[in-house]
Amino acid sequence: MAHARRPALVHPEAADLNLYAVLHALADPTRLTIVRTLREDLERACGTFPVSVAPSTLTHHFRVLREAGVIHQREDGNRRWTTLRYDDLQSRFPGVVDTVLQAETGP
Amino acid sequence: MAHARRPALVHPEAADLNLYAVLHALADPTRLTIVRTLREDLERACGTFPVSVAPSTLTHHFRVLREAGVIHQREDGNRRWTTLRYDDLQSRFPGVVDTVLQAETGP
DNA sequence: GATTCCTTTCGACGTTCGTCGTACATCGAA
DNA sequence: TTCGATGTACGACGAACGTCGAAAGGAATC
Numbered sequence: 575m576a577h578a579r580r581p582a583l584v585h586p587e588a589a590d591l592n593l594y595a596v597l598h599a600l601a602d603p604t605r606l607t608i609v610r611t612l613r614e615d616l617e618r619a620c621g622t623f624p625v626s627v628a629p630s631t632l633t634h635h636f637r638v639l640r641e642a643g644v645i646h647q648r649e650d651g652n653r654r655w656t657t658l659r660y661d662d663l664q665s666r667f668p669g670v671v672d673t674v675l676q677a678e679t680g681p
Numbered sequence: 682m683a684h685a686r687r688p689a690l691v692h693p694e695a696a697d698l699n700l701y702a703v704l705h706a707l708a709d710p711t712r713l714t715i716v717r718t719l720r721e722d723l724e725r726a727c728g729t730f731p732v733s734v735a736p737s738t739l740t741h742h743f744r745v746l747r748e749a750g751v752i753h754q755r756e757d758g759n760r761r762w763t764t765l766r767y768d769d770l771q772s773r774f775p776g777v778v779d780t781v782l783q784a785e786t787g788p
Numbered sequence: 789g790a791t792t793c794c795t796t797t798c799g800a801c802g803t804t805c806g807t808c809g810t811a812c813a814t815c816g817a818a
Numbered sequence: 819t820t821c822g823a824t825g826t827a828c829g830a831c832g833a834a835c836g837t838c839g840a841a842a843g844g845a846a847t848c
Contacts, residue, residue, distance in 0.1 A: 593785050597708035601701050602836085621794065628838055633796055635836085652794050652845045667784035669776070677774035678700050709806085727825060735808055740826060742806085759815040759824050 583640065583647050588662040591643040596667060599642035600674050605635050609644060610675050612658035619653045690747065690754050695769040698750040703774060706749035707781050712742050716751060717782050719765035726760045 600606055604625050611623055620632065627635070636656065639645045646657050663671050707713055711732050718730055727739065734742070743763065746752040753764045770778050 593781070594708050594710060594713075597704050597781065601704035601708055603701060604836090606701075619794085627836090629795065630797080630839075631837055638835095654795065667780075669780045670784050673774075673776045673780045674700070674704065677777050711806090728823090734806090736825065737809075737827085738807055743825095745805095761825065 583649070585640060585646055585659075586643045588643070588659075588666060591662065591666045593667060593670075595642040596644060596663070596670070599639050599644050600671075602635070602638075604631075605639055605644075606674070606678055608635065608639065608656075609658060609671065610678070612645065612656065613660070613671070613675060617655050617657045619655055690756070692747060692753055692766075693750045695750070695766075695773060698769065698773045700774060700777075702749040703751060703770070703777070706746050706751050707778075709742070709745075711739075712746055712751075713781070713785055715742065715746065715763075716765060716778065717785070719752065719763065720767070720778070720782060724762050724764045726762055 600609065604627055607625050608623055611618065620636065621629075623632070625632065636645065636647065636654075640647055643659060643662060646659050647654050648657075649655075658671075660671065707716065711734055714732050715730055718725065727743065728736075730739070732739065743752065743754065743761075747754055750766060750769060753766050754761050755764075756762075765778075767778065
């Protein structure tokens, strides 16, 4: 049996994604910056996002995004790699992510 | 000089609409129901929305929507008529309202 | 082993949220 | 003028939020 490492990361099923939770997750500048970065870069480690908050605050924002089903995180040694669950979001809430990102930057 | 009636309702300018405030305003079932109703019916009085919360709670939700610039309210005697600021929203954040409403009802 | 790096957990803080009941103000109608 | 209908203002409540610092964990490296 494998050693008990960190507690396994919880990701909701695509079918369980909740629109209100997703909208709430997107309604924050720091988190929307994370989403935008992932929309362009596919996968990144936690510490490499262009945001300026304390590390523990960043962890909090990642949890909000993860529990809303917006991002997926996987462990890899020391690092935690993050991806956008774009296909799941697109299938449940078509166009929401892109429309919101487009709205943030302006026309 | 005119009598001091109710305090005048405050509506932000279209140029001042804030995406995070709008998303937050939409991230609630009661408020999204209000928006959907207005998207279909143009103008309604406060008490005629298909929601089930206390009147004072409804007033709170209207204030959140109004201060985010999502709705417009005008006084008319006893009543307060509410409309969706669809054109303003569309010009500042194109597609956001319709995409979100569509996402709520599902494919 | 010791050290360093990346990230989390915990506790704390002030703020905001969604909800409600009560009281109040206004208007139109009886 | 009195009454009912409409909607607000206020205060309260528990819960959640966004933020941070301190401490700790695990993994990689020395």
